[in-house]
Amino acid sequence: MKLLRQLAWVLFVLFLGELLRVFLGISIPGTVIGMILLFLLLLSGLLKLEQVADISNFLLDHLAFFFVPAGVGLMANFQVIKEAWVPILSIIGISTVLVMGVTGWTIQLMKKRKSS
């Protein structure tokens, strides 16, 4: 029963997120608005951590698994990827290294400067 009630809270927040997206007419996905809402609910104490803790652990522990069907969607793009796999993979690889470097270094530098 505990898990079911916790799931209901999460779905309720997600539902509110979708509702807000439609009413505000913004192009931020309802899931992200839901995430912000849940964060605010926890901060304000309107929702206690225990009310969503177990379902959160379950969902976050299996996060990578939930991407399997999206990954299988690759099948639909076999042709495009077959023809251009070298540039596509090169762009992904180089860009990923650059993003990690810029993000990590920026934060490390700013934190160091603040503490010194």
Add this chain to the structure above:
Amino acid sequence: MDHSADEKEKIIMKDFLATPIFGVLLSIVCYEAGIIIQRRWRHPMLNPLLLAMVFVILILTVFDIPKETYDLGGSYILFLLGPATVVMAVPLYRQINLLKKDWLPILVGIFAGSATSVLSVIGLAKVFHVDLEIAVSMLPKSVTTAIGMEISKEVGGVVSLTVAVIVLTGILGAVIGPFILKVLGIKDEVAQGVAMGTAAHAVGTSKAMELGETQGAMSGLSIGIAGLATVLIIPLLIGLLG
């Protein structure tokens, strides 16, 4: 006669598989197989998600099962990505003190990283002479699938290609991330987590969680913010592609 018997068998098999059970079960079995293989050999390229994708695609192809049949169950799993995105607020809330302490470096880092992602795709697409349609589809490569699909629709990309590129980026980020962080000398736990989440969204976060709770939480919080940042940045930079 042989031929028609063959056809008949095929139809029976497809009817038999045409329930959500097949897609869900196949996904779980393939993912568990991926976990077992990774535990056995411990090589970072043996990512359970990557292995599960390969196994599912191989099985569908070998047995000539249509992707629509698989998607009957696959869509139930995909549905859980919604609630999973929402509860990313929980690790963020648990780490509220770290966030309060370093909110400015975190925000600047995520915006710089997201801009780097978009700019590098634009620049590299020119270097490699990639078709405009592919380049546009790759713009949101570092954000979470839910946001990336919306961006792709908006800028005229091929949505399924965007999903493929996002998943590939996530897997690559998760696989090479810890190594890259080490080589680049990024030792700060907050910086490590934000770098993983900004570059490789939720798949990167699943790896960041293995590095530590701080890294996991920082990575998780970066997903939403990087998505927002990318939504804001792309309209400013997309003109450079033309």
